[in-house]
Amino acid sequence: MVNFRKYLSSAAVLASGLFLAQSTVSTVLYSQAYDNQKSSLNLPSPITSVVEKTILSAKELVDINVNTMMADPVLKNATWGFVVYDPKTKKIISSYNENTPLVPASTTKLLTTETALNLLGENYRWMTQLEYSGNVDENGVLNGNLYVVGSGDPSLGTNKAGAYSYRDIISDFISGMSREGIKKVNGDIIIQTALFKGNISRLPENVVWLENNNYYLPVGTTREINPANEKLIVKKGNSFSGEKKYFYVSPYNSQMVFADKYEGDGILTTKLPDAPAYLANTLRATMVKSGMAVTGKVTPRITDANPESRKLVSAYKSPTLGDIIYYTNQHSDNSLAEALLKTVGFQSKGDQTSESGRVVVTNHLKAEGFDMMGLNYIDGSGLSRSNNVTPISQVKYLTSLMDEKYYKTYLTSLPIGGQSGTLKRMFVGTGNGQIFAKTGTLNKVKALAGYMKTNSGKTLVFSLLVNNYSGSVDMVKKRMEKILEPALDL
Structure with a gap:
């Protein structure tokens, strides 16, 4: 912590006195007009700045600014x-x-x-592969299954960090099937990834539920968390189904997620949208729309006691970890x-x-x-x-x-x-x-x-x-800049 007693030079004491004298506004009570005042705290005059920098070292200026901030109305109670x-x-x-x-x-x-x-390592990548089992006959019919094999790619389909969109990945998959001569699939599209089976887990304690006017229910279960004042955003259902799903905003992916299980006592369990499942279902819909028929359905298979022999059709690599x-x-x-x-x-x-x-x-x-x-x-x-x-x-x-x-x-x-x-x-x-x-x-x-x-x-x-702190985020940011700026002269 800063100690002014170490400044023994009369010049330093004089300069700091001048500086503090010009900063008396920091001791007044906070008001909305505070940041607009042309005080020495926010808008020092060019002459004052020159005098300070001439007489005081950069370290002394940093220390003085820190001490000044202790009495600042935005930070003094922080x-x-x-x-x-x-x-x-x-x-x-x-x-x-x-x-x-x-x-x-x-x-x-x-x-x-x-x-x-x-x-x-910075060159680590996630792989999402399309594979098939069985054989392709002379008419281009695959008598077997397609496999979408995921590896937990967090950027899959998001366009983040240069990641491909779902549309781009599916285009590559369909091009791969064309190279293999596949025109029709007489089988299922199987999703095989065990990496996301742990989606439902205990949430971090004291996680942010209400922040900046957005309501967050992170993925996991609120069992033993008991967040105060749970609030529903929207409830979705229809007259043809007794099923109701409770929708919330997730801070982890900026998307709507739903509570698929209500455990009672104010406890909800939620899950992320399943990226491999979305990819597989979109792949099937795109194939059918383009005239490449699929007789089977999309189905997950986390474990496989008797794995089929499969051939790689196409592989999508995520952006690098870096x-x-x-x-x-x-x-x-x-x-x-x-x-x-x-x-x-x-x-x-x-x-x-x-x-x-x-x-x-x-x-x-x-x-x-x-x-x-x-x-x-x-x-x-x-x-x-x-x-x-x-x-x-x-x-x-x-x-x-x-x-x-x-x-x-x-x-x-x-x-x-x-x-x-x-x-x-x-x-x-x-x-x-x-x-x-x-x-x-x-x-x-x-x-x-x-x-x-x-x-x-x-x-x-x-x-x-x-x-x-007190006041607005912008006020705190200005004070952070004020503390750090003299350090640039060290």
Whole structure:
């Protein structure tokens, strides 16, 4: 924490006094007009800035800004932590509450995406294959089955990170069948993937149910979670069926999902739309529409006691893991982050559940020397408010990654201040192109952690986590910029 008593030079004391005198507006009560006031906090005069930079060092300016923010009406009642760290000297340059566990929001994705890179490699891809059994006769009739074999591709059909749409994948599949001389299928289309059988699992604790006016019911079961004030979005049914489905919005994939089971006592169970099933059903419909008849139906087969001999027709490869992680961090994509968590769980434990994923991530962090004090890793995306991390553990962790062979891919995946992703509207002026960081946002939570390239060419690591602030998100973002900007001169 900053201590002004260490500034012994009279020039520094004089300058800081001048600065604080001009910042007395920070002690007044908050009002809606606060951010519009031309105070020295937000709009310092050019003369003042020159005097400050001439008399004070960059470190002193960072420390002064941190102390000023303690009395700022937006942050004075908040719980927040900050640290700027030099990866070469392995020393803290400036800090405040750096050992305090705080809700990290989507900066949690820093841990999830790095674990996937470390365990799977940046060139890892998911495969979705079309195969057939039986034989094709002289008339082009396949007397056998088609198989859609999935591998848990989280980008399947989404167009995310350069992924193909369902239409493009089906076009490739149909072209493959034409090459094999298949004109008609006298059999079923069988979906064979065991990877998604664990969709129904216990939800992360304290997950966000109501955020930014959107209602979220994440995939899984609310048994033992008991979220307060469950609210129905829409109930769908028809007069010809007694079946009713309860629809909600999932934060993991930005799509409507439905509760297919009501367990009583306010407990609902939901599932994701099944991507392989959608692909297989769309494939069948497209084949029939184009005159390629299919006599059978689409049916899942998770286990197969007597597997048929099959021949590969076509294989679709997902974008690389590096590409998917780039998209995940740039767009803060919750769906992909949760899928990556399940993927590392499956690859390490053969069980594609969030529970297995959490064990794999935390074991990886321990093995890499992560400071586990204050860490509570609950989900892959950061939607749970029970996630906790300390600013100092974040910066030491980010520092350790600079020696990894995939560091360039990891760094490139982070939004750039003033230029890309979720940082495009921050650091538009000072710091433009110099801040490489993951953002995090929940109601009354704003987080930023990553790397900065200083004006002298140094690379520094920082973390700034703010919980329970007052005012708007934009007000907090301005103060975050104010704290970090002087560090660019270090």
